Amino acid sequence: MLRLESVETPQLKYEHKPNLDKFEFNRVEPGKYLLWCYLDADSSGKYNYGWPEPIEFSERFSFHPDTVNLRPRWEVTDLIFRFK
Numbered sequence: 306m307l308r309l310e311s312v313e314t315p316q317l318k319y320e321h322k323p324n325l326d327k328f329e330f331n332r333v334e335p336g337k338y339l340l341w342c343y344l345d346a347d348s349s350g351k352y353n354y355g356w357p358e359p360i361e362f363s364e365r366f367s368f369h370p371d372t373v374n375l376r377p378r379w380e381v382t383d384l385i386f387r388f389k
Contacts, residue, residue, distance in 0.1 A: 306345045306352075312337040312372060335377045340369040342386050 307328055311317035319330050343352050343366035355363035367386040
């Protein structure tokens with residue numbers, strides 16, 4: 306699952322479930338965003354933070370290392386996520 310979250314307006318969030326290795330967000334408000342993704346292992350559609358007792362690991366996640374600046378009618382390409 307991919308999440309695009311506005312830096313300036315915290316309630317402005319977009320989610321997308323990609324197919325294979327490509328993804329696309331449509332009709333996103335211009336601004337600065339944080340982009341991260343997680344592997345939805347339990348298929349809940351929500352990120353699972355895990356639990357300490359009994360131990361339950363969080364779902365694997367990855368953050369894009371920089372803020373994504375989206376301008377009106379511009380495309381941003383070549384964002385790569387790696388899970389180790």
